[in-house]
Amino acid sequence: MRGLLLGAAVLAMVPMLALADTTAPPLTIQQAFDAATVLQDSGKYVDALAAWEKLEPRVANKPRSLAIVRLRKGLALYRLDRRDEAVIATRAALEVLPATEPALRDDRIQGYNVLAKVAEASLDYATAADNYRRAEALAITPIEHLGALRGIVETETFFDSDAAVADLARVQPWLADKSVENVSRAALKRVESQLLLNRGDFAGARTAAGEAVKLLGGLTSRTDLNDVAARSNYAIAAMMLGDRDDARKYMAYTGAGRVQSGSFDPAVQMTPPDCGGDSDLGPDDTAVVEFSIADDGAVSYAAPVYSSRGGKVALPFARAVRNWSWTPEQVKALPAFFRYRARVELRCSTEFPKPSxxxxxxxxxxxxxxxxxxxxxxxxxxxxxxxxxxxxxxxxxxxxxxxxxxxxxxxxxxxxxxxxxxxxxxxxxxxxxxxxxxxxxxxxxxxxxxxxxxxxxxxxxxxxxxxxxxxxxxxxxxxxxxxxxxxxxxxxxxxxxxxxxxxxxxxxxxxxxxxxxxxxxxxxxxxxxxxxxxxxxxxxxxxxxxxxxxxxxxxxxxxxxxxLIDSAPRLVGVGGTFPDEAKMWGFEGWVSVQFDVGADGRTINQRAVVSYPPFIFTKAGDDTLKTARYEKAFRPDGGIGCGGVTQRVRFTMRN
Incomplete structure (x- = not known):
């Protein structure tokens, strides 16, 4: 305190001299680098990014140093969700950074992981797998190997499942290390269950998902995102095996379909992919997609989980979900669970354009x-x-x-x-x-x-x-x-x-x-x-x-x-009942059903195209629209009055 007071007295007597004496010298390049690193390690990514950008011109004539700065900058950009800029900075750095210098191994792994995660989030799974492989080639520790292998297997599941099977086999030696925590072991078991689901091995998928659930502590009331994914995979496998009671039990423990407060409404912009296309989607193809909703109502993350016809078919469904939107009012009413990890069942749309x-x-x-x-x-x-x-x-x-x-x-x-x-x-x-x-x-x-x-x-x-x-x-x-x-x-x-x-x-x-x-x-x-x-x-x-x-x-x-020219049919009446199984478990949900309306006003070709939670209300939604009656329409051949109509059905428990 005495020193502080003395400094203040000197400043009062000679203000200009004191100001000059206390001006801090500029940081050296190393000091600036260390300061930016501290900011980044503390999660202060906005400040860290500013520090890296300020440092860039100071090392512009030093290719190695500039590459390191750009790698760190790329990570900050990625954390700030500025993905395109993160890729540009990271690629530029990796092209210059010496590949054989041991001291730069961690930086190169970090760079490849950034590129892999951006590609994975963009559903460019081939590019993601390639970058995870580059990271794995530099890995030394079990956790580094397992992290890269997780990414390789999870992405390969949806474009080369045979390669994913081979790569999954390489996981076992690293799991033998006792330092690997149960959360990491569970993540690999979840990925294994997902791979087996998409290869049609539902019994193996249920076993792997069950092991993941046990590693995470079993079926308890505590639920985090890891629990949700493992339990949901188990429920899908059980549903595919025809064990509906077991499926609903595990689904109930995910929290899906059980809104305690607020509401989880269908999106205001919610369209499934069209049938056909490059993936040759068929009306009977089914997929489950997992997604998160950002503060602005956009889908910030979407990833395929399961497809009835193998992994490749799942990707177009996930791409469609990325174009969904909720209003700000809907987002405010969404419980955290539905914001950060919801899953829906999807089928492609047979609706054809009708000019209005x-x-x-x-x-x-x-x-x-x-x-x-x-x-x-x-x-x-x-x-x-x-x-x-x-x-x-x-x-x-x-x-x-x-x-x-x-x-x-x-x-x-x-x-x-x-x-x-x-x-x-x-x-x-x-x-x-x-x-x-x-x-x-x-x-x-x-x-x-x-x-x-x-x-x-x-x-x-x-x-x-x-x-x-x-x-x-x-x-x-x-x-x-x-x-x-x-x-x-x-x-x-x-x-x-x-x-x-x-x-x-x-x-x-x-x-x-x-x-x-x-x-x-x-x-x-x-x-x-x-x-x-x-x-x-x-x-x-x-x-x-x-x-x-x-x-x-x-x-x-x-x-x-x-x-094509006639007006849209007007709904006259509809019946429908709440499924007893869903009622028993306390599930609520909704379904978008697509169907055609005959000239007599009766519905035909009913098929659910979006269902939440997956597999719970799908049949009930179809059955409800079978009871719907629309106004009759005149058709010279007595055929379809209107094709590709979509109607949403909500299933809500009354208090």
């Missing part, structure tokens, strides 16, 4: 923008939750560069307002801005209508649909620019007809007649055809088949064209 009225409007807007040199797409691929931040930045950048009312803002406003994780009020405000810009630039009615339809939602955010929606459309179709444009008027009347089918079929028919007889539209106009097909279906529902046939004859369409 809104799709047609978007094409008209896109064409009008293209004619003015603005060709930004109005739709984007990927997870809405993951895209949202970049879309907001893009809008801000365009506003700064072009102005808040520039026509160039229309595409990004269009994309943003249709992002599925936005609240309806914000989406409506963005669409209203889009509509105002289009109006100011004298866009034609058909190019503006899509934006207005979205913007009007704010007026009906609590009841988007039904009578209030009908009245809003009616006002637009009766007055103003849309009433004066034949195509826009037809679109609004078709939408009004679809909206009123549930509460006023007579009015619905009148609106269809107005479209079909509108002299301002060409005789073979697609909107007129759509109106006639809808009218034929309503007449069929009334039992007037002769009139339906007469109306349909005016369309000149085939049965296939008819199903």
């Amino acid at each position: 009225l809104l799709d047609y409007l978007d094409k008209r807007l896109s064409k009008w923008l293209d004619e003015r040199g603005i060709d930004t797409p109005l739709k984007r691929d990927g997870a809405d939750a993951a895209l949202l931040a970049d879309e907001r930045r893009e809008l801000a950048d365009l506003e700064k560069a072009k102005g808040a009312d520039a026509l160039a803002l229309v595409p990004i406003l269009h994309v943003l307002s249709r992002n599925s994780v936005l609240q309806i009020e914000e989406a409506a405000r963005l669409a209203q801005r889009e509509a105002a810009i289009l109006t100011a630039n004298k866009a034609p009615a058909m190019a503006r209508l899509s934006a207005d339809l979205k913007g009007w939602q704010s007026k009906n955010s609590d009841s988007w649909g039904g009578r209030r929606y009908f009245r809003m459309l009616e006002a637009a179709a009766s007055n103003g620019p849309y009433a004066e444009d034949p195509e826009a008027r037809a679109v609004l009347r078709l939408m009004m007809s679809d909206a009123s089918r549930g509460f006023d079929k007579e009015r619905s028919l009148v609106l269809l007649d107005q479209v079909a007889t509108d002299a301002a539209l060409p005789a073979e106009d697609g909107f007129k055809v759509g109106a006639l097909i809808r009218k034929a279906s309503i007449l069929t529902q009334r039992g007037d088949l002769a009139a339906a046939k007469a109306v349909y004859a005016q369309t000149g369409t085939t049965a296939e064209q008819c199903s």
